[in-house]
Amino acid sequence: MRKALIEFRNVSFRYSDTNPWVLKDLSFSIYENEFVAIIGHNGSGKSTIAKLVNGLLFPQEGEILINGVTVNEETIWDIRREVGMVFQNPDNQFVGATVQDDVAFGMENRGIPREEMIKRIEDNLAAVGMLDYRLTEPHRLSGGQKQRVAIAGVLAIYPKVLILDEATAMLDPRGRKEIMQTVASLSEQQGLSLITITHDLAEVVQAERIIVMNQGEIWAEATPREIFSKRNQLKEIGLDVPFVAILADELKRAGIELTKEPLNHEELLEELWTLHSKT
Structure with missing residues (x-):
């Protein structure tokens, strides 16, 4: 039986005391080496889940555990070693003058020895098909290439969990498919748990399990095939089939x-x- 890597226990969250609850008494688990898609319309709470997992936000009620450790202000830096995130706009993640500088950034912050860094840069850029661009300035890359570099930078820190938060939203359908195939393959090779957060049902077919969010609660939780069979209900909650x-x-x-x-x-x-x- 696989170990629970991420646990939400009766989690509720809102952005201020005067705002409505974005998440309401939410409980679920994600297991080691599992590929889970979290989908929902805009405002359903799915992106808030990603920020809570990474400690960018903290719940007002309930508890979140990553690898058995409760997420709080004292544990947050240890948690972030376990969780890597790729966001919708890769430009927000670029800090280096070249592709290889950018991939090195997270490792430098963790004090990885130089020889190990060089190896990881080469391995991870090769894994996402971007090794030939290692000396290229990031702003010269296409959207899909930028996302591949962002993914390489996250993978280079060897997280246990990789979260894609609407990471393919700015790409065309072909680019989305290529990125999802690459990430799914890499997560399987490296033994990662993979979470993709999206409103696009077409990109979640490879997931083992889908969690459908609606108005801050879990509307359904099942395999992609079972979820797709509910197409009329999915349309009713604002999801494109x-x-x-x-x-x-x-x-x-x-x-x-x-x-x-x-x-x-x-x-x-x-x-x-x-x-x-x-x-």
Whole structure:
């Protein structure tokens, strides 16, 4: 049985005493080496969860544990060694004059020896396909390239948890897909827990589990296939349903019964091919 790496225990949060609660009595766990997607419309509370995990915010009620340690002002720097975050706009994370300087920044703050830093810079830039750009100035990179460098910088500190907070929102569909495939592969190789926080259902198909937030509470928690089957309810809470799910619905209305809920175009084509071969 996998160990719980992140635990929210009856957590409630609001930004001031006069504001409504953003999170309400929230409880869930995320386990070692697990890929979890947290989705919801704007204002559902999903990005607040990311800031609470990283200690950028603290709950008014309840408790958050990272690897068994309660998140508070005394433990925050230890917690941040365990949790790496990549944000929506990578420009906000760049501090170095070159790509390699930027990847080195987090390691310098942790006192990593120079020889080890050089190795990690090369390993992690190679892992995200950006080694050839190590001497490039960050502002010369495309949006997708910037996100890859930001991911390399976070991975270089060897966190136990990697959080993508709307990290693909500024990219085109192809760029989103490439980033998610890269991160999913790297997290599996390095034994990381991966949390992606998004409103885009199309990018969460690789997750083991999806937590759907609505008005500060967990609306549903299940596998991607089970969540996609609730497409009408998802629309009601303001989430766009992936095109493949809409197409599957139309096929069912036309009398074409699929054996399972397709997660992507490849699965849908396979289903249709199987049905065609039986006729």
